[in-house]
Amino acid sequence: MAGLREQKKRETKAAIMEAALTLFGERGYENTSIAALARAAGVGKGTIYSYFSSKSEILLAFCEEELTCLHLELQQKVPSDAPLEEKLLLIFMYEFRYVTKNKGFGRTLMREIIFPKELTIEKSQEIESQFIHLFVIMFKEAQEKGQLRCDIELTMTCGHFYALYLMALSAWYSGRLHSEEDVQATLQVMFSQALSGLRPNNALQ
Incomplete structure (x- = not known):
């Protein structure tokens, strides 16, 4: 069970980083909000902040x-x-x-x-x-x-x-x-x- 949780965490973190790669490239860093990152990654804003403070x-x-x-x-x-x-x-x-x-x-x-x-x-x-x-x-x-x-x-x-x-x-x-x-x-x-x-x-x- 712990192994599945860790895998899910890795997948969520990877999804957030992939969303950042795309949106920062398309919109620019300053014009990309945490909300937009969350939508693109398929997670909630709170989830973003549980992995990254900024x-x-x-x-x-x-x-x-x-x-x-x-x-x-x-x-x-x-x-x-x-x-x-x-x-x-x-x-x-x-x-x-x-x-x-x-x-x-x-x-x-x-x-x-x-x-x-x-x-x-x-x-x-x-x-x-x-x-x-x-x-x-x-x-x-x-x-x-x-x-x-x-x-x-x-x-x-x-x-x-x-x-x-x-x-x-x-x-x-x-x-x-x-x-x-x-x-x-x-x-x-x-x-x-x-x-x-x-x-x-x-x-x-």
């Missing part, structure tokens, strides 16, 4: 889902001894596909990630810390394998690569990059150039 929390749930999927992608598709550049490219291309599967929703999601509302700052920071930790682990492994210098600050390095990703994402949204292939090729060039300055023996060159 619309912002619904967006953050997508970030948590993305993190879970990223871990699975790394475990299933990338060998542990793969070059750092390959791992970075896989992570950021996965994030690109996740964010842009609904273009309007993607804008809203990225805005909440970069400029979180005061009510969700603590939760945003928690998700951000998990995301950074994923990169720090990869960077440390690369240092141990001699692929990265050991004198670099890893959290700042993570921020540098994320900034490069945001540049590519912005270029796609503004139409300067036209396809997923363009985004991947752009990221590959930017990551390769950035990593060339972080490898051992390159510091003085």
Whole structure:
């Protein structure tokens, strides 16, 4: 019986998130009410609030889902001894596909990630810390394998690569990059150039 209740909870939460994905994309975040979300999900307003305290929390749930999927992608598709550049490219291309599967929703999601509302700052920071930790682990492994210098600050390095990703994402949204292939090729060039300055023996060159 408990198993059935848990399954029902998962299905209800998924229905709410699917409704948010559709309505935020079609109407925009600000123009979508909790009542509209409830109707689209086939639940009552009270049910929405029993899962999420605000619309912002619904967006953050997508970030948590993305993190879970990223871990699975790394475990299933990338060998542990793969070059750092390959791992970075896989992570950021996965994030690109996740964010842009609904273009309007993607804008809203990225805005909440970069400029979180005061009510969700603590939760945003928690998700951000998990995301950074994923990169720090990869960077440390690369240092141990001699692929990265050991004198670099890893959290700042993570921020540098994320900034490069945001540049590519912005270029796609503004139409300067036209396809997923363009985004991947752009990221590959930017990551390769950035990593060339972080490898051992390159510091003085």
